[in-house]
Amino acid sequence: MSHILQDSFDPYGSTAEAAGLWDSLGQGVLSTNSRFGVGQSCRPGSSNLHVSHLKTFNQDAATVFVTFAFGRYNVLPGGGGNFRARLYDGATVQCSWEFTGAGTIEFYRGNGTTLLGTYNGAFSGSATGVWQHFQIKAVMSNTVGSFEVRKNGSLVADFILTGVDNCSTVNEYANRYDILTLASSLDQVFFDDMWIYSGAVVAGEPSDFIGDCRAVQLVPTSDNSVTFSRSAGAANYENVDELINASADYVFAGSAGLLDLYGNPGFVTAPASILCLTARAMVFKTDAGIRTASLRVSSNGITSDRAAVAVGSTIGSITHPVFLDPNTGVAWGAAAVAASLFGPRTVT
Numbered sequence: 001m002s003h004i005l006q007d008s009f010d011p012y013g014s015t016a017e018a019a020g021l022w023d024s025l026g027q028g029v030l031s032t033n034s035r036f037g038v039g040q041s042c043r044p045g046s047s048n049l050h051v052s053h054l055k056t057f058n059q060d061a062a063t064v065f066v067t068f069a070f071g072r073y074n075v076l077p078g079g080g081g082n083f084r085a086r087l088y089d090g091a092t093v094q095c096s097w098e099f100t101g102a103g104t105i106e107f108y109r110g111n112g113t114t115l116l117g118t119y120n121g122a123f124s125g126s127a128t129g130v131w132q133h134f135q136i137k138a139v140m141s142n143t144v145g146s147f148e149v150r151k152n153g154s155l156v157a158d159f160i161l162t163g164v165d166n167c168s169t170v171n172e173y174a175n176r177y178d179i180l181t182l183a184s185s186l187d188q189v190f191f192d193d194m195w196i197y198s199g200a201v202v203a204g205e206p207s208d209f210i211g212d213c214r215a216v217q218l219v220p221t222s223d224n225s226v227t228f229s230r231s232a233g234a235a236n237y238e239n240v241d242e243l244i245n246a247s248a249d250y251v252f253a254g255s256a257g258l259l260d261l262y263g264n265p266g267f268v269t270a271p272a273s274i275l276c277l278t279a280r281a282m283v284f285k286t287d288a289g290i291r292t293a294s295l296r297v298s299s300n301g302i303t304s305d306r307a308a309v310a311v312g313s314t315i316g317s318i319t320h321p322v323f324l325d326p327n328t329g330v331a332w333g334a335a336a337v338a339a340s341l342f343g344p345r346t347v348t
Contacts, residue, residue, distance in 0.1 A: 002200040002207050003321055004057050006278055008193050008215035010039035013245045017282055020316035026052030033190050035069045035131040041192035044083055044179045053179040060173040063199030064138045071131040073188030082183050084112055088176035095166040107147050107161055110168045119149055119159035133212045140172045153212030204323030210275060220262035224341045227258040237262045245282045259345045266338025274332040278321040279342040285311045292348045295320040298341040299327040308347040
């Protein structure tokens with residue numbers, strides 16, 4: 001599997017609801033500041049040396065891609081580092097890159113320990129906000145490591161650094177990511193549409209640069225077949241159609257083997273290509289004992305089910321990324337997405 005994490009931050013009512021997808025968003029702050037004027041983004045905590053956006057990988061990745069939209073809503077103070085993204089081997093920081101007040105990205109071996117190279121003029125900002133899209137590729141090696149950055153959908157490198165030692169341990173891989181705030185300030189810096197994946201070659205999943213991409217949020221608009229109970233109203237989908245999660249209404253189930261499938265509105269504007277369709281649910285349990293849940297995506301009657309996930313007593317996020325249309329075995333088309341069904345399933 002190359003896929004590690006995708007997040008648009010759009011559906012969260014609080015950062016705590018990211019549990020299950022992220023290990024922690026720390027003191028991250030959700031905001032309606034976003035690249036396209038819809039949905040939400042997430043700002044790292046502003047406390048000095050605060051860790052946020054922590055994710056432990058499902059693999060040891062020899063090549064790591066971190067793609068994201070980066071928004072700057074004020075001019076950061078000074079020329080030093082303000083935020084540092086870090087890749088780990090276990091508890092040891094392999095390498096890191098800093099977003100500085102001077103608009104550069106500095107690349108290091110270790111936790112800002114040994115400067116390997118600087119991407120000058122990497123980004124800009126103003127009081128009204130400037131958003132740019134970055135793809136950062138890190139090839140992990142003690143001898144021939146590299147970093148490559150592509151900005152705003154560029155098909156070639158905007159910055160490249162090769163032949164470096166970007167591993168602090170003898171292991172030439174990374175298995176964890178986080179962001180460290182380097183100054184206590186009111187910096188208005190936001191991340192959106194994040195996707196972390198490795199260079200592993202898996203059918204349908206990304207293993208190279210994916211270009212400038214964005215997440216589009218589609219909420220249920222109809223019931224197809226439902227067996228969950230609902231807290232209010234005449235239709236189940238009406239209880240789970242909020243753009244931002246809320247507990248005012250919901251669907252619920254108390255036994256195994258129940259399933260809801262909902263229709264969706266499709267895209268307002270068809271995208272040039274679709275990299276993935278990801279179903280998501282916010283779940284928690286109110287009774288004792290073990291409960292597990294899943295998500296189903298159905299395309300023309302051909303289904304894809306997520307492996308069962310243990311449900312906790314506080315709200316957490318379950319996602320099911322489906323990279324290829326189950327019906328055709330190739331990339332999703334806009335019409336197939338519009339005709340697809342998705343929803344929650346109880347397992348135990």
